[in-house]
Amino acid sequence: MNRIIKIAGQVGESVLSIVGIRVGTEEPHHLRRPLTDGVEIRxxxxxxxxxxxxxxxxxxxxNTGFRRLAGYIFGGNHHDTEIAMTAPVSQQSAGQDIAMTAPVSQTGSAEDGWTVRFFMPSKWSMETLPKPDDDAVRLVPVPAETVAVLRFSGDRGPRAVAAATERLHKALRDNGIEAVGEAVAWFYDxxxxxPFRRRNEVAVPIEA
Incomplete structure (x- = not known):
């Protein structure tokens, strides 16, 4: 009976995700303030x-990076944790729970390769997270940072991300703020x- 209830819940969450409703997905804690109508500082x-x-x-x-990282939270780790798909990704197990927080992060270039990240829920530490079975998956600490973020919906292909990045850089230039790192694309759905219900973002590191 419990399994049926879990499956029903996962199906319901997947249906809600079609219209951009995210259920039970943790986001990394942050403070924010608006910079312009479409840009905020976090x-x-x-x-x-x-x-x-x-x-x-x-x-x-x-897509490849997503599948590889999903393999980790779906049980490809030294604790053999069982994980079920929700919206966008979460895990259910009898013992430990590893869920992916939103967003999924991508940065890099065609020459150097693209780095895809799943942020881990705040309850985990480097000491308590199970080690990935796949050597291509790494657990890394991400230091505190201040970023400027522009949110957009619709297409999230390379051209759309590049256009959003340019709009973000223009907003920073217009407000006398200098970027101190490369832009990162964040996807929540x-x-x-x-498409019109998707939450996509580009973020650029700035001085605190």
Whole structure:
């Protein structure tokens, strides 16, 4: 009976994700303030991420990286944890729970490879997270940072991300703020979410 209830809940959450409703997905804690109508400044504390680097075309690398990291939280770890898909990704197990927080992060280039990250829930530490079975998956500490973020919906392919990045850089220039790192693309919704309901973001590190 419990299994039926869990499956029903997962199906319901997947249906909700079609229209961009995320259920039970933790986001890394942050403080924020508006910069313009479409851009805000966020301060994030230290986090932990599972990451992998994939060569090739950007969208294909995102898909490959997503599957590789999902393999980790779906049980490809030294604790053999069982995980079930929710929206966008979460885990159910009799013992430990590893859930992916939103967003999924992607940065890099075709020459150097694309790094895809799943941020781990705040309850975990480097000492308590199970070690990945796949050597291509790494657990890394992510230091505290201040970023400027622009949110957009719809297409999240390379051209859309590049256009959003340019809008973000223009907003920073217009406000006399200098970027101190490369732009990162953040995706909050699964591929089946209706494009106009998707939450996509580009973030650029700035001075605290």
């Amino acid at each position: 301060q994030y504390g230290p986090r932990i991420a599972a990451e992998t680097t994939v060569a090739g075309e950007k969208q294909a690398a995102l 699964p591929p089946w979410t209706l």
